[in-house]
């Protein structure tokens with residue numbers, strides 16, 4: 542597929558997004574191509590577009606992959622081509638996710654129920670914290686002040702049941718604590734995500750001053766490698782099988798299981814192998830493996 546106003550070639554998935562943004566899209570094979578358009582596409586092309594539209598992408602900014610959710614891919618295309626956020630020109634006012642401070646209201650799922658309530662969140666890169674308040678009344682103080690140190694954020698539209706659903710996880714006292722949030726605005730939720738990534742990146746730069754971007758960027762946030770229901774029995778293996786939600790997390794080779802998929806905390810965790818014996822968990826399929 543080709544966006545013949547921008548002069549770039551895109552995949553089928555992205556062509557749909559470009560069409561919605563009314564950048565004109567043609568099929569390379571099925572549509573009629575005037576000679577002038579062919580000449581224009583020859584003179585333009587993806588490399589030239591990258592030089593212009595991807596001149597200055599902040600290292601922490603998430604580049605969506607093919608399998609990423611729609612909100613990430615759509616906002617990437619809007620940020621790149623429509624808002625020209627990566628063109629390298631100084632923006633005034635500065636882009637919200639680059640300022641080191643982000644404040645706003647997110648819908649947050651209750652810890653023990655399925656209701657989403659509006660909660661105020663404040664992200665501070667200076668303090669390396671994400672804070673949220675339980676009531677609109679802030680005088681009672683924050684409900685939680687979360688350290689950026691071991692915080693993760695990952696889009697989970699299917700699991701949360703909202704196209705902008707974001708899972709924020711962090712190390713609690715003896716459990717991982719999961720927050721499930723969304724914002725109605727697609728630009729807003731992706732800005733939150735990249736603001737969190739910016740703060741994580743700043744933290745990693747402080748914690749590992751000699752780390753290169755190649756080493757640090759993959760540590761900013763991570764998507765879980767696999768999730769879903771399985772049934773498990775107990776330690777005696779005489780217990781009845783119970784349905785649990787399992788999450789495979791590459792960080793520390795963890796297999797977590799939860800009573801249900803939107804629980805605040807896990808019931809248990811298994812560590813797969815040991816790092817000293819060379820175990821790691823990666824997103825790849827062995828040769829001849831069947832798809833999952």
Ligand SMILES: [Zn+2]
Nearest residue numbers: 551552554555
């Ligand atoms: Zn694409």
